[in-house]
Amino acid sequence: MGYEIDQKDRLRALVGDWAGFAQGNDGIGLSERSVLGRSVWRYFSGGEIADLMERLFRATRQQGVPLSVAQRCDAPGMIRRYEMRIVPLSRGGLRITHVPRGVTPCGPVTPGHPVWHTKPLERCAVCCDYKLGERWQMVPLGERQLPEVDHYTVCPKCRARAEAAMGATGR
Numbered sequence: 001m002g003y004e005i006d007q008k009d010r011l012r013a014l015v016g017d018w019a020g021f022a023q024g025n026d027g028i029g030l031s032e033r034s035v036l037g038r039s040v041w042r043y044f045s046g047g048e049i050a051d052l053m054e055r056l057f058r059a060t061r062q063q064g065v066p067l068s069v070a071q072r073c074d075a076p077g078m079i080r081r082y083e084m085r086i087v088p089l090s091r092g093g094l095r096i097t098h099v100p101r102g103v104t105p106c107g108p109v110t111p112g113h114p115v116w117h118t119k120p121l122e123r124c125a126v127c128c129d130y131k132l133g134e135r136w137q138m139v140p141l142g143e144r145q146l147p148e149v150d151h152y153t154v155c156p157k158c159r160a161r162a163e164a165a166m167g168a169t170g171r
């Protein structure tokens, strides 16, 4: 599943089963007709993730070789691991795909867990970890109703992985 953008970062194609993905993620209704031609930047949920993606896109275009970064995109009751692949296309285009790397079912966490009581609640937009106190933690959440996130950002681990991916291709 993924998308293609042109040299000006406008969506020019959706790749794979977006309808099935939307069903697994309450409320995200994406249809090809509604998004094509729009800037991809309106679909990122925070400044830090947009900055990182912008650098990954630029590195892929400059180096002309694919980049990969591990990511997660959970749904209620499911931990879903992916590899995000960014592949350069002709004329400055890019294809970004999220390749499934495994799904683990998970049950509800206790109501006393800090994830329900941390304010403001920060979450990594790449790996789905939550910042609880000074630590970033993976919290498998089985609940239909997930805690409300105040700010999506990029955790240090994912930032380091992305830097390594960009460096590994000879920047």
Ligand SMILES: [Zn+2]
Binding pocket: 124, 125, 126, 127, 128, 129, 154, 155, 156, 157, 158, 159
């Ligand atoms: Zn992360």
